Structure formats: C-alpha cells, structure tokens
Amino acid sequence: MKKKKNLPETPEEIASYFTAQQMAEWKKEAEGKLRTYLFVMSKRHRRIAWCSHCHHFVRLNVSHHRKETACPHCGSVGEQIHGWRGYSRLHNRILTYTYSSVADGALVAVSLYAEARWYKKGVMPWRVCPTVLLDSVSVFRIGEGGAMACPAHGRWPTAGCSLDHVMLPRYRGNNYKNMGVSVLWRIEIDEKSFTRAVKRTPFRYVFCAIPAKKRNEILRWDGAIRLLDRIACYPFAVECLAKMGKAMQTFLFYTIYNAVWSKAINWKGKTLRSVVRGTLTKEEKAWLHEKGEALIPSVLRAWQELRKKGIQQTLLPEMATTGYSLRLYQEVPDVAPARILRYLKKEQCKGNYYVDYLAMCKEMNVDLTSKANLFPRNLRQAHDAAMEHARTMRELKWLRERRKDAQGMDAAWEEHRAAVEKRYGFTADGITIRVPEKMEELIDEGNAMHNCVGTYVRRVASGRTIVVFIRTEDTDERLGTMEIAADGTHIVQARAAFNADLPQDVQAFVDKFEAEKINPIGMAG
CATH class of the missing domain: 3.40.630 (Aminopeptidase)
Structure with a gap:
C-alpha cells in the first residue's frame, strides 16, 4: 500500500486507535445484537423459557414452538424453541460495524463478527457462550485515504485471532458466506455511533448533505466503508457531487460502487469543472439537481468528448433524454450531435437502437456517407431489415467455414x-x-x-x-x-x-x- 503521511502503516498502529475498554464494550453490544431465542427445554414446564438476550428465566403466557414472542423481562422479540423438537441447526451469525472518532479528525470503523451455535450435545443453551471476534479495524483520514488491519487469511476461525495484515479498506462480509450451517444473517450498523463520529470529523460536510434515508441505505450496503474511503481519498470531488442534490447523490452512489461508472468522474479534480471534465451551464446544473438519477456514465462521457472538441450547443438533458452515448459518438464522430438528436426525436427512438443500426451497417460495409443510409426514413424498419441481413450474412459465413472444414x-x-x-x-x-x-x-x-x-x-x-x-x-x-x-x-x-x-x-x-x-x-x- 502506498505510504501516506498521517495514516497508520502497521496493525499495531491501527489497533492503537481504540482502548481495551472500548473493545470490551463493543463486543458486549455485538453479542446483544444476535437474534433472540426463548428456549423451552422441559415438556413438564412448557411455559418456563430462558431468554438468550437478557439471560433470564421467564414465564410465558403461551408456549408454541417457533412462535414469535416478546420476552416478559427485557421485551426483546424472538422465536420460542422447544428443545425436544430438535434445534441442531440453530446457528446465528452477524457482522457489526461500530464507529468512533479521534481528536485529530480521523474516523475509525470497527467490524466485529459474532456467532452463536446454540446446539451442543448434552449442553443446555444457557451454558453456551456466543463467540465475538474482531474482524477488522479501518482508519480514514480526509485527504489521506484509509487503511484497514485484518487477518491475513481473512476467514473464520482465523478472524479475531490476529490482525496481521494492512490493506485498503473494503467490506469483508463476503468472507463469511457459506460457512457451516447458515449464511451470514445480516450486517448490524450502530447508526448512533456513526452519527456521533461523523459530526466530529470533516466527513460531516458530505454526510450532512445526504438525506438520512440514503445515508442509512449506504450504511446497510457495506457499512459505508467504500464511501468513507472515497471521501477520504477525494474529499472535494465527493462533496461537489453530494451537494448537487438528491438526484446526483444517486449517481454518486453508483459511481462509487461500480467501476465502470467511476471512470466518468475525475476524482482528483479541484474544481467542479475538472471533476465532471467540462463546464456545466445553469440549465444543466438545474437538470442534474432535479433529474440527475437519469444520467448514465456513457452519456456523461459523450458530453465530455463534445466539450473537449469545443461543442457547447448540445446540452446534457437532451443527450440523456435521447440516449446520446459515448458509443454513438464513437460510431459517427464527424456527424453533428444536434443533427442526430433531432433525428432521434423525430423517429422517437433511443440512441442505443440507432447505435445497433449503425454497427450492423458497418459490419455489412454499407456506405454511411449517404444520407439515406445514415438517416433512414423509418429507423425501426431499417434496423429490423439490417438485423435480418446481418443474421443472414453471419449464417452464410458460418456455412462457408463449415464447408471448408468438410472439404x-x-x-x-x-x-x-x-x-x-x-x-x-x-x-x-x-x-x-x-x-x-x-x-x-x-x-x-x-x-x-x-x-x-x-x-x-x-x-x-x-x-x-x-x-x-x-x-x-x-x-x-x-x-x-x-x-x-x-x-x-x-x-x-x-x-x-x-x-x-x-x-x-x-x-x-x-x-x-x-x-x-x-x-x-x-x-x-
């Protein structure tokens, strides 16, 4: 990993960002987030149950196997489990994320893996101790990026034994799939600790601009690990997109979690113009604020190519509506975009339909310098005819190859x-x-x-x-x-x-x- 000035470089340095007391509290909280069960272990005393959440014996009003019931003592809701009916595959696993901040502005994300294998031969459930292991610790610092300490091999039971490897932060939930008798049930996010931690760091400038609903969606996706890392590496670019409105925040979300979308943005840019690789007009900014979720990377990259050539008349809203993409621009780079947009509006067809037609024409060596071929009167009819002709040509080519092999x-x-x-x-x-x-x-x-x-x-x-x-x-x-x-x-x-x-x-x-x-x-x- 590339050396950063203020980022920790060893697992020991990363582990120094929290205390043993904090870790003990986090582990206790993670254990409390495991799914609740009310174990009824005696047929004679069917209404006496042991709660896995509060660890108390309680009296139930109704005893029914697998019935959702609230614990009379702690109020936690969980299933009743009648021990004599069998529960050998009862296995509960979660991945939790807890967040904290330090005085110098760094944000720390701690991931814990918790599991409970409730069935052990000859052992009552109240004698079973859930396992809580430290999965990883990630440190993020604005302008520097992030670093994560985790086990070198990454799989349980290695997890929690030693944090002996430092890498770029990433979500590690996939490491716990298909292990044992159950899938990873869920990731559990401590949203209160996240809100407190962000408020004390420069990360708040981005997260305050994002609505609570979208923020929670990002948290539950991967603990916001990838977004935090992107903010830490490229704070200005992320803040620019986040503050352009709810619609562009959807676009931002996809650009962070999709490598193809990410290429449409200059993350190292220091101005809005350099971030989007072009100068946005007032009309374009207003459209992005209201309908930015309709923007796709191929359209934005086509717009960037036009701006690079000095073409300012073609606006982003028109390109997005008609589907004028980078591929369409590459098929006919010398044809005026305004002319193509007018044609697509007239034919009431999307750009990808027109791109398919042009690609098939090139495959068949059709002369696209002719207006009749470049802009056919009926695009749908011409597209279908070209598709049928291209299919016939491919079949003939395949037949010729087979005949050659037969000879x-x-x-x-x-x-x-x-x-x-x-x-x-x-x-x-x-x-x-x-x-x-x-x-x-x-x-x-x-x-x-x-x-x-x-x-x-x-x-x-x-x-x-x-x-x-x-x-x-x-x-x-x-x-x-x-x-x-x-x-x-x-x-x-x-x-x-x-x-x-x-x-x-x-x-x-x-x-x-x-x-x-x-x-x-x-x-x-």
Whole structure:
C-alpha cells in the first residue's frame, strides 16, 4: 500500500486507535445484537423459557414452538424453541460495524463478527457462550485515504485471532458466506455511533448533505466503508457531487460502487469543472439537481468528448433524454450531435437502437456517407431489415467455414467410402440408399432436411458413425436420413425432414433394409 503521511502503516498502529475498554464494550453490544431465542427445554414446564438476550428465566403466557414472542423481562422479540423438537441447526451469525472518532479528525470503523451455535450435545443453551471476534479495524483520514488491519487469511476461525495484515479498506462480509450451517444473517450498523463520529470529523460536510434515508441505505450496503474511503481519498470531488442534490447523490452512489461508472468522474479534480471534465451551464446544473438519477456514465462521457472538441450547443438533458452515448459518438464522430438528436426525436427512438443500426451497417460495409443510409426514413424498419441481413450474412459465413472444414475431411472419408457403399447399397420399391461422395453433402442434407446431420462431418469422416441418404430411385428426391452404428449392428436413427417420423412406405423400406443389411453380430460377421 502506498505510504501516506498521517495514516497508520502497521496493525499495531491501527489497533492503537481504540482502548481495551472500548473493545470490551463493543463486543458486549455485538453479542446483544444476535437474534433472540426463548428456549423451552422441559415438556413438564412448557411455559418456563430462558431468554438468550437478557439471560433470564421467564414465564410465558403461551408456549408454541417457533412462535414469535416478546420476552416478559427485557421485551426483546424472538422465536420460542422447544428443545425436544430438535434445534441442531440453530446457528446465528452477524457482522457489526461500530464507529468512533479521534481528536485529530480521523474516523475509525470497527467490524466485529459474532456467532452463536446454540446446539451442543448434552449442553443446555444457557451454558453456551456466543463467540465475538474482531474482524477488522479501518482508519480514514480526509485527504489521506484509509487503511484497514485484518487477518491475513481473512476467514473464520482465523478472524479475531490476529490482525496481521494492512490493506485498503473494503467490506469483508463476503468472507463469511457459506460457512457451516447458515449464511451470514445480516450486517448490524450502530447508526448512533456513526452519527456521533461523523459530526466530529470533516466527513460531516458530505454526510450532512445526504438525506438520512440514503445515508442509512449506504450504511446497510457495506457499512459505508467504500464511501468513507472515497471521501477520504477525494474529499472535494465527493462533496461537489453530494451537494448537487438528491438526484446526483444517486449517481454518486453508483459511481462509487461500480467501476465502470467511476471512470466518468475525475476524482482528483479541484474544481467542479475538472471533476465532471467540462463546464456545466445553469440549465444543466438545474437538470442534474432535479433529474440527475437519469444520467448514465456513457452519456456523461459523450458530453465530455463534445466539450473537449469545443461543442457547447448540445446540452446534457437532451443527450440523456435521447440516449446520446459515448458509443454513438464513437460510431459517427464527424456527424453533428444536434443533427442526430433531432433525428432521434423525430423517429422517437433511443440512441442505443440507432447505435445497433449503425454497427450492423458497418459490419455489412454499407456506405454511411449517404444520407439515406445514415438517416433512414423509418429507423425501426431499417434496423429490423439490417438485423435480418446481418443474421443472414453471419449464417452464410458460418456455412462457408463449415464447408471448408468438410472439404478437408474428404481424404479421410475416401479411405472407407467404397466399403460403406458396397456394404449398404440397397434398392427396393422405387426407393434407394445413397452414400455421400463428399462430406459437403452432409451439410447440404442438414440444410435441406432441417436437421443436425451437418454437424456429423468429423464423426462420419473418421468412421465413428455411418450416415446414408434415403432417396427415390428415379428422381433422387430426399425422403429421409439414416444413421447406422459404426460396427453395423443396428440403426441408430432414421428420420424424415424436421426430424419427423418417416412416412409409412419409407419406414417399410427401412425395415426391409434392416432385415437384409444390418447384422446384429457386426460387420465382421
């Protein structure tokens, strides 16, 4: 990790940001946040239960297994568990985040992992001690970034044994998934400690601008670890976006938690113009304040490219409404954006639809310098026609490649074609068996009969299976396709067009063929 002037560099330095007394209090609070259960362990005394939250024996008004009940002593709500009904898989796990601040303005986030395996053979629940382990400690300092101390291996039971590794802060809840008999139930955030800690640090300038509802959403996502780290590294850029209104705060949230979105912002910028990589007009600022959540990175990056070229007339609201994205700009960089926007409004189509059309035109080498091709009168109709034409071209290209591969298999097929023709040549009732001369004929047969025999080229050429065609003797009309086992012991399949059953007369011919040509003992017999 890159050295920072005021950031702690070792696990011991990070651990010095809290005292043993604070840690003991945090562990006690984490244990109290585990899910509450009321254990009823005697059939004779069904209304006597032990509460896992307050650790008292209480009397219940109603005793019912798995019923949600409030503890008469502490008021905590939890399920009743009747011990004789079995609870061997009762396993409760949470990850908690607690926050504090220090005098020099740093903010500390402490993560604790708590679990309770309530079932132990021969041990009553009140003898079970929940486990609370220190998962990680993160320190954030404005302008410096963040540092996190955690176990080097990152998985329980290593967690809490030693904080021996320093890295950039990140959410570690994924380390506790799929462990034992239950998933990580939830992350528990101490929101009061977060509010107190933020108020005493420069982080308040960002979090005071964010509404409580959005702030709580970020906290419950990952304990706000990634947002705190981004604020610590790039305080000005984050504060600029946060203070542009609720709509832009949604955009900010996505840019922090999505690497693709993050590229649209210059996080190291020291002015609003440098942060968004362009000068915003009053109209654009007002739109971002009200409808910034409709902004996506590809549109913003297209706007940035236009501003870089000196094009000031095209405004961000129009680009977002029509979907003028970076990809559309890259497809036709020399066409005036205003012209494209007018065209999209007229056709009532989004930019991604137009981008697909342009990409298919380039794939088919269509002349886009022609106005009729660049701006077709009916975009939807032109798009569908181009899509169908592009699909046909791809199929033809694929067919050419398959034919080329089939031609390369002809030499291998020639080695045993004569033996197959001699063995399986057969004619009866005006119907005949025809053995393919070239491997390309399998592809033609598959296309004509609408089946998958065209994919059998390698197997037929190598002698791993045998394919013959069922045709009329006089006109060579296609009646069916038949596959025979390589050892000649049985017919694998015989199907008509579209893999349908053979007509009755053709099936009778196949039965005669099988009686005369197929040897259950094999070709050697």
